[in-house]
Amino acid sequence: MGLVFQVDRTDAGGGRHGRLVLPHGVVETPVFMPVGTAASVKTVEQGVLEETGSDGVGAQIILANTYHLYLRPGHELIARMGGVHRFMSWERPMLTDSGGFQVFSLSSLRKVTPDGVEFRSHLDGSKHFFSPEHSMDVQIALGADVMMVFDECVEHPATYERTRDSMALTHAWAQRSKDHFETNKERVPWFEERGGKTQSLFGIVQGGMYADLRKESAERLVEMELPGYAIGGLAVGEPREVTREMIARTLEWLPKDKPRYVMGVGYPDEIEEYARMGVDMMDCVLPTRAGRHGLVFMREEAGGPVVRMNIKRKEYAEDARPIDESCGCMVCRRYSRAYLRHLFVSGEALGLTLNSVHNLAFYLDTMARVRGDLAG
Amino acid sequence: MGLVFQVDRTDAGGGRHGRLVLPHGVVETPVFMPVGTAASVKTVEQGVLEETGSDGVGAQIILANTYHLYLRPGHELIARMGGVHRFMSWERPMLTDSGGFQVFSLSSLRKVTPDGVEFRSHLDGSKHFFSPEHSMDVQIALGADVMMVFDECVEHPATYERTRDSMALTHAWAQRSKDHFETNKERVPWFEERGGKTQSLFGIVQGGMYADLRKESAERLVEMELPGYAIGGLAVGEPREVTREMIARTLEWLPKDKPRYVMGVGYPDEIEEYARMGVDMMDCVLPTRAGRHGLVFMREEAGGPVVRMNIKRKEYAEDARPIDESCGCMVCRRYSRAYLRHLFVSGEALGLTLNSVHNLAFYLDTMARVRGDLAG
Ligand SMILES: [Zn+2]
Ligand SMILES: [Zn+2]
Numbered sequence: 001m002g003l004v005f006q007v008d009r010t011d012a013g014g015g016r017h018g019r020l021v022l023p024h025g026v027v028e029t030p031v032f033m034p035v036g037t038a039a040s041v042k043t044v045e046q047g048v049l050e051e052t053g054s055d056g057v058g059a060q061i062i063l064a065n066t067y068h069l070y071l072r073p074g075h076e077l078i079a080r081m082g083g084v085h086r087f088m089s090w091e092r093p094m095l096t097d098s099g100g101f102q103v104f105s106l107s108s109l110r111k112v113t114p115d116g117v118e119f120r121s122h123l124d125g126s127k128h129f130f131s132p133e134h135s136m137d138v139q140i141a142l143g144a145d146v147m148m149v150f151d152e153c154v155e156h157p158a159t160y161e162r163t164r165d166s167m168a169l170t171h172a173w174a175q176r177s178k179d180h181f182e183t184n185k186e187r188v189p190w191f192e193e194r195g196g197k198t199q200s201l202f203g204i205v206q207g208g209m210y211a212d213l214r215k216e217s218a219e220r221l222v223e224m225e226l227p228g229y230a231i232g233g234l235a236v237g238e239p240r241e242v243t244r245e246m247i248a249r250t251l252e253w254l255p256k257d258k259p260r261y262v263m264g265v266g267y268p269d270e271i272e273e274y275a276r277m278g279v280d281m282m283d284c285v286l287p288t289r290a291g292r293h294g295l296v297f298m299r300e301e302a303g304g305p306v307v308r309m310n311i312k313r314k315e316y317a318e319d320a321r322p323i324d325e326s327c328g329c330m331v332c333r334r335y336s337r338a339y340l341r342h343l344f345v346s347g348e349a350l351g352l353t354l355n356s357v358h359n360l361a362f363y364l365d366t367m368a369r370v371r372g373d374l375a376g
Numbered sequence: 377m378g379l380v381f382q383v384d385r386t387d388a389g390g391g392r393h394g395r396l397v398l399p400h401g402v403v404e405t406p407v408f409m410p411v412g413t414a415a416s417v418k419t420v421e422q423g424v425l426e427e428t429g430s431d432g433v434g435a436q437i438i439l440a441n442t443y444h445l446y447l448r449p450g451h452e453l454i455a456r457m458g459g460v461h462r463f464m465s466w467e468r469p470m471l472t473d474s475g476g477f478q479v480f481s482l483s484s485l486r487k488v489t490p491d492g493v494e495f496r497s498h499l500d501g502s503k504h505f506f507s508p509e510h511s512m513d514v515q516i517a518l519g520a521d522v523m524m525v526f527d528e529c530v531e532h533p534a535t536y537e538r539t540r541d542s543m544a545l546t547h548a549w550a551q552r553s554k555d556h557f558e559t560n561k562e563r564v565p566w567f568e569e570r571g572g573k574t575q576s577l578f579g580i581v582q583g584g585m586y587a588d589l590r591k592e593s594a595e596r597l598v599e600m601e602l603p604g605y606a607i608g609g610l611a612v613g614e615p616r617e618v619t620r621e622m623i624a625r626t627l628e629w630l631p632k633d634k635p636r637y638v639m640g641v642g643y644p645d646e647i648e649e650y651a652r653m654g655v656d657m658m659d660c661v662l663p664t665r666a667g668r669h670g671l672v673f674m675r676e677e678a679g680g681p682v683v684r685m686n687i688k689r690k691e692y693a694e695d696a697r698p699i700d701e702s703c704g705c706m707v708c709r710r711y712s713r714a715y716l717r718h719l720f721v722s723g724e725a726l727g728l729t730l731n732s733v734h735n736l737a738f739y740l741d742t743m744a745r746v747r748g749d750l751a752g
């Protein structure tokens with residue numbers, strides 16, 4: 001058994017409050033998942049991720065990237081160390097992507113065949129090959145609670161024909177991913193110690209910005225009876241209305257009793273909006289990436305619109321206020337805008353950490369508030 | 377009143393256990409002081425510095441560098457923000473150096489006259505002038521509990537004549553530092569809110585590697601009746617026996633009822649040795665700088681010699697042990713050598729933080745053990 005998903009309450013707008021029971025713990029949904037690319041949520045310590053209130057941001061589940069861990073330190077090494085949870089000392093739930101997105105966005109000299117993708121490492125130019133079967137083997141070795149089918153990520157914009165052909169390949173790969181996973185799922189490093197619990201494999205709906213293709217993709221994947229479904233290929237440069245439209249339509253075609261995950265979105269107001277539409281899971285590098293660029297999210301007043309503040313700006317040089325006066329995170333409780341600006345301008349690494357911690361807290365607090373509303 | 381220093385017990389080897397009462401708190405001595413160059417102990421959050429046990433390293437007092445804060449964000453800005461403690465949100469004792477060491481080691485185009493030093497910023501090439509009076513003004517604006525007289529730092533090696541002349545200049549500057557401090561000490565930003573408590577100005581014994589000059593320097597400074605004395609100009613490239621010899625000799629000539637501070641040393645076994653000889657205070661960038669280079673300190677067995685471990689080494693790739701099995705720090709409680717190696721090799725910033733935290737804990741735990749021994 002990989003997961004149990006239970007919806008407690010669905011409100012009029014489609015948003016639902018629920019819980020996802022995974023081998024490494026229970027996740028209250030809707031949930032935002034910080035991204036721990038190479039088994040580290042960049043600049044943030046695991047204790048800060050898991051603690052709450054004045055000690056941390058209270059992450060329930062985090063992601064790791066299969067592509068990065070496959071290249072370095074290697075999935076076999078991580079399996080020998082007991083899996084990615086033990087390797088990075090994170091005992092709560094985790095999710096790995098399939099590696100597909102990074103193969104298509106980071107590596108060079110890609111050659112896609114029906115069998116899989118040949119590519120060169122962005123680190124050293126070495127040659128590698130990822131097939132659906134290989135992605136499953138790598139993700140089983142890493143041992144996250146949730147893993148994703150291997151899919152082709154189509155460029156944006158893409159023609160209808162190109163999108164349709166890519167989708168067909170993705171469906172064939174999804175079936176191969178499932179078949180390989182089913183026959184190998186007992187090989188996860190913690191299978192014995194967790195009493196025979198295993199990982200769960202989620203499907204990914206593709207179809208670009210074409211609603212009829214999205215419908216076909218959803219139907220095809222639902223036939224495969226996977227325990228959860230992601231909506232992929234969004235937030236790739238399309239207008240926000242299109243993203244919302246594609247999510248809204250796709251949600252109609254996905255089963256209501258399974259977790260629904262939108263990959264790689266978004267700004268704090270977007271994640272709130274999608275959660276209220278019925279999305280259960282989201283992930284994005286934005287809180288940490290923005291933080292490392294000196295961008296922090298805040299509201300001028302509680303309940304007001306989200307503002308993106310550039311902490312480098314001269315106007316904060318002597319500003320004794322916290323980033324957000326209604327934020328109770330460990331950064332806002334202790335540090336001023338003036339100090340954060342000084343750290344950033346001076347190139348002090350602590351500034352990147354503190355900006356990232358506040359942004360993660362801002363995202364996770366936003367989702368906690370939405371969960372409270374949806375719980376009724 | 378700036379400080380009260382009380383020696384509880386002195387053992388046969390000259391080492392003493394005591395306490396230093398400063399406006400921002402009590403420091404048990406001997407003490408190691410982490411260096412917070414630009415108002416940040418590089419990569420380490422203030423909460424981690426102040427917490428103990430599994431939550432932090434338990435720093436009692438930290439340093440900040442006058443030269444760095446003068447250039448950026450500027451001492452006047454920090455004074456307007458309430459002083460460096462409030463600026464960086466560190467409410468425990470602090471010490472600032474005089475800026476002299478960095479002027480002589482980092483800046484370019486220095487021109488030394490009896491009046492002071494003209495130099496160009498290492499950041500933007502802008503021209504600046506530091507005199508004893510100006511160093512006092514800057515340190516009063518920063519508002520650390522302990523500040524240091526402005527001194528010339530002689531290069532190493534230096535001839536007897538050069539060292540003697542430099543020392544004479546340093547003594548004249550020490551007197552000018554004291555005079556200017558005495559007439560301006562009520563201008564510290566927290567004077568009113570701390571009920572009229574002020575900073576304390578320490579002298580610095582120079583004299584290079586010449587024992588007779590060290591003696592003359594100590595005598596001259598003791599005549600000035602300063603509340604504490606540092607031994608400067610060591611750990612500049614001389615053999616370790618020479619450092620120890622200079623410290624041992626100089627300690628004889630310094631009053632036993634005042635705190636004695638050796639600046640800029642050293643390795644963990646050195647700080648232990650000097651503490652047992654009667655040094656009360658030490659600071660060094662080594663724990664954090666080494667950590668950022670992937671070097672961590674440990675002992676193969678409790679009580680054994682200090683080993684410098686290069687965490688990058690291949691042999692640690694699958695080593696599930698903590699850095700030091702007898703270390704109880706937050707890093708050794710949670711993370712393996714394998715994970716720390718992975719972070720460092722992958723360029724993950726968290727690796728620099730975790731290495732630095734362990735090294736600081738290692739230094740501070742060493743001093744806590746020495747204090748326990750000296751307390752008898
Ligand atoms: Zn905050
Ligand atoms: Zn340790």
